[in-house]
Amino acid sequence: MEENMPVIMPALALRGLTVFPNMLLHFDVGRESSIKALDEAMTSGQTIFLVAQRELAVENPQEGDLYAVGTISNVRQILRLPGDNVRVMVEGVSRGRLCQLVETNPYLSAEVEEIPGEAPVKRSARTEALIRQTYELFETYIELAPKMTPDILLSVLSSEDPGYIADYIAQNLPMRTGDKQAILEELRPVRRLEKLCQNLRREVEILELEQEMQGKVRDQLTRSQRDYVLREQLKVLQHELGEDQQGGDQELYDYRRQIEKAKLPVEVKEKLEKELRRLEKQPFGSAEATVLRNYLDTVLELPWGKKTKERVNVAAARKTLDADHFGLEKVKTRILEFLAVKQLAPQLKGQILCLVGPPGVGKTSIASSVAKAIHRNMARISLGGVHDEAEIRGHRKTYVGAMPGRIIAAIRQAGSCNPLLLLDEIDKLGNDQRGDPASALLEVLDGEQNATFRDHFLEVPFDLSDVLFITTANTLDTIPRPLLDRMEVIELTSYTDEEKLQIAKRHLLPKELKRHGLSRAQLKVSDDAIRSLIRGYTREAGVRVLERQLGALCRKAAMRVVSDGVKSVHITAENLETYLGIPRYHPDRLPRTEQVGVVNGLAWTSVGGEILEVEVGVVPGTGKIELTGNLGDVMKESAHAALTYIRSRAHQLGIDEEFYKTKDIHIHFPEGAVPKDGPSAGIAITTAMVSALTEIPVRRDLAMTGEVTLRGRVLPIGGLKEKTMAAYRNGIRTVLLPVDNEKDLEEIDQTVRAGLRFVTVEQVDAVLAEALALELAPGNKELQHPMGEGTHCAERPGLTQ
Structure with a gap:
């Protein structure tokens, strides 16, 4: 090829790549026209013109899309790759200037003018300083760049030609295409090296800045922060791949959708959105994130705004x-x-x-x-x-x-x-x-x-x-x-025996039959049997023990049906004892005769009403008073108040006025292990003490409740319904109660009201007149009618037997 004479040769447009003279380089080629140009150059043995295109996106470049200066190169090797790609190795020969494109089909054919190589540069101090500065910058770059090997530096150090040094470094330096093209187009070796030195200095500064920033970030990142960065990168990758839900994490998206869907008050919605924003900033798996998830789940599970339609019929x-x-x-x-x-x-x-x-x-x-x-x-x-x-x-x-x-x-x-x-x-x-x-x-x-x-x-x-x-x-x-x-x-009081009978028939017995796999035909229980069961085998305010006893009957019946082949079991009051054994309780336990010093008191307990017997014994002594029976402070005070009242009325009651000096009084409440306390035993203690001191027996079919004062006034009490029910259950016929409790009689069950005679009393005198069976001693002008025929007893009309 004659000097400065244009020559027509195949051309190859390079994208993002620049080839320098005297350099060996391999790269991949994919465009069909480029592959045909390589084949033509290889087949004919001629050189090929490698020139960079200005815009990478242009697929079929024309003359205006190519730079004016490129490299005339020899094709050393072509390697066919899978997928119609070709890997080629070329060797740059010299610079060339594009005169014009002769052909664009089937491959680029260009008229190229070779640019002659530059003459050897005269060594000067300035050139030497420039070369040394380039060596130093390139050595620094190799140390900072992660993918550069020190072997590249040896090829540079072995040369003293500034043009070759500039071309070699530019070929191996990852610079922008425009910067490389500027160095390629510079024909003066020293000026070319200066441009390279400027670019190299800029690249070194960028690398130093990157490493400085990486060092700071590395110092600040903890393990959890690194996880967070990696997960954020994963989110970005998922977003780019289209694998995420509406641009966010699936879990966060679900929470946000639930918050929008729920009918939340404004304050609650703002609170949850704030907690959700905090969750977004937390690394996955951290303790704080677990707390926030638990909180969001709990709040969103609540039935905000959900109401059942109420039936108001x-x-x-x-x-x-x-x-x-x-x-x-x-x-x-x-x-x-x-x-x-x-x-x-x-x-x-x-x-x-x-x-x-x-x-x-x-x-x-x-x-x-x-x-x-x-x-x-x-x-x-x-x-x-x-x-x-x-x-x-x-x-x-x-x-x-x-x-x-x-x-x-x-x-x-x-x-x-x-x-x-x-x-x-x-x-x-x-x-x-x-x-x-x-x-x-x-x-x-x-x-x-x-x-x-x-x-x-x-x-x-x-x-x-x-x-x-x-x-x-x-x-x-x-x-x-x-x-x-x-x-x-709202008070739920004890059931009467009749109520228990109805509850047992309507609810308890069918329930127990179903539990034990029995039909109504296999077990029949008469009403009298249930009544006997209630009186003899249960003592309670409710029906739990009754339910258990009915369950026992069902078990006995099931045993007979399975073992003896009996088709039906009929339980009556007569054969009830055969199934449940001897009765545990005897409700009608009243003594056959009146006794001295024994009074039936009435007490309220948490399981209903109870009969509370008060016994008083008087023996010769020095005037001591003894209280037994696990009593509380209120009961003890009632006993002392009763004693003081009796002493103040000893003359009218026909009692020796010196009895408190010559006799010891023992007040006892049987069933001593049961704690007893409360303001309701005052008149019972007073009556028992008067009976013991006067030796006048107390009516056996009578019970009483009420508190006493030092002046003999009877104070009201509570729990009247339970107490009267206990009296009715134990065969009592007459109940004495304070006159202030007369209004509470309206709440008493009709069965109990029909079975008891109620006497309201205001003074202890009326209590003694009603309770003591014998006429008091002469001289007692106030209590002439011990059976309540005087004006001191106020019987409730319509409730006497």
Whole structure:
């Protein structure tokens, strides 16, 4: 090829690549026209013109898309690759200038003018300094660049030609195509080296800055932060691959969708969105992220805005309550009143009812019937033995194992915002150093405050105003007064024998037959047998023992059906003892004759009423008084008050006025292991002491209840219904009670009222006149009619036998 004469040769357009003279380089070729150009050059043995194109995206470049200066090269080797690609090795010969493109099809053919090589540069101090500076910068670059090998530096150090040094370094330096092209187009060796030196200095500064930044980041990153960075990179990759859900993490997307879907109050929604933003910033698997997930799951599981449609049909509710329970008229009436008001005023907030009564009378089961009658979901919370405030209000969510309190847990269990919550055994709450749960319930059971109840775990208000609360208790004594003030108390008293008979026939016996796999034809129990069972084998206010005894009968019957092949078992009052053994209790245990110093008192217990015998013995002595029978302070005070009253009336009662000096009095309450205390035994103790001192017997079919003062006045008592029922159950015929309790007779069962004679008394004089069977000693002007014929006894009209 003659000097400076244009020559036509195949051309190859390079994308993102520049080839320098005297350099050996291999690269991949994919375009069909480029492969044909290589084949032509290889076949004909001629050189090929390698020139870079200005825009990488151009697929079929024209003359205007190519740079003016390229490299005339020899094709050393062509390697065919899978997928129609070719890997070629070329050796740059010299620079060339593109004059024009002769052909573009089937491959580029260009008219190229060779640029002659530069003459050797005269060595000068400036050139030497420039070469040394280039050596130093390139050595620094190799140390900083991660993919550069030190062997490249040896080829540079072996040359002293500034043009070759510039071309070699530019070929091996990952610079932009425009910068490399500028060095290729520079024909003056020293000027070319200066341009390279500037680019090299810039690349070294960039590498140093990158390493400095990486060092700072590496120092700050912890293990969890590195995990977070990797996961963020993974999110980006998933987003680029289209594998994520709407541009975010699947879990976060689900939480966000649930928050939008739920009918949340504004404050709650803002709180959850804030916690969700915190979760997004947490590395996966961290302790804080676990706490936040647990919190979001718990809050979103609550039935925000979900309510069951309430049935406010009073007639239908009455039918349901009557079908499930016999008696309990006061409770049923109160529930039906609530429904009637609800029908007229649907916006009525939830009520707080407290069912108080002995065990086994149906307090818990009636709550289930109420929920069924009014179509509300029900959840039961047992408060017996709870002594931690966090059980009610929950734990702070930052604690390990934190959870909401029982109130919020019950709401979640019920699945609606207007359930019926049964707080069972509210009288058995405890307290210790961890707080007072009864005080925590003050907000829950207050219709004016519970609309914004805040659980410690939730940290947001939850509206409890639509909840119908029903609490149960055996006694009101242990319930704190502020808590009791928030509840409407409904008393469930003991069942009469007739009520127990109906409950056994309608509910208990069918239930036990079903439990034991018996049909009504296989076991028949007569009414008299049930009555005998109630009197002789149970002593309780409720029906739990009765239910167990009926279960025992079913087991005996099942044994006979299976073992003896009997088709039907019929139980009557006569053969009841055969199945259950000897009766445990004898209700009619009254003595056959009147006794001196023995009085039937009446006591109220948490399991109903009981007969409480008072015995007084008088023996010669020095005036000591002794009390036995596991008595409390109130009973002891009653005994001392009675003694003082008798001393003040000794003359009228016909008693030696010096008896307190010459006689010892022993007051005893049998069944001493049972604790006894309460203001109701005063007149019984007084009557027993007068009987013992005067040796006048007390009527055996009479019982009494009431407290006594030093002036002989009879004070009112409580629990009259249970006490009168105990008297009726034990065969008592007459009951003495304080005149102030006359109003309570309206609540007594009709059967008991028909079977007892009630005498209301105001003074102890009337008690003694009614109770002592014999006429008092002469000189007693006030008590001339011991059987109550005088004006001192006020018999209730219509209730005497």
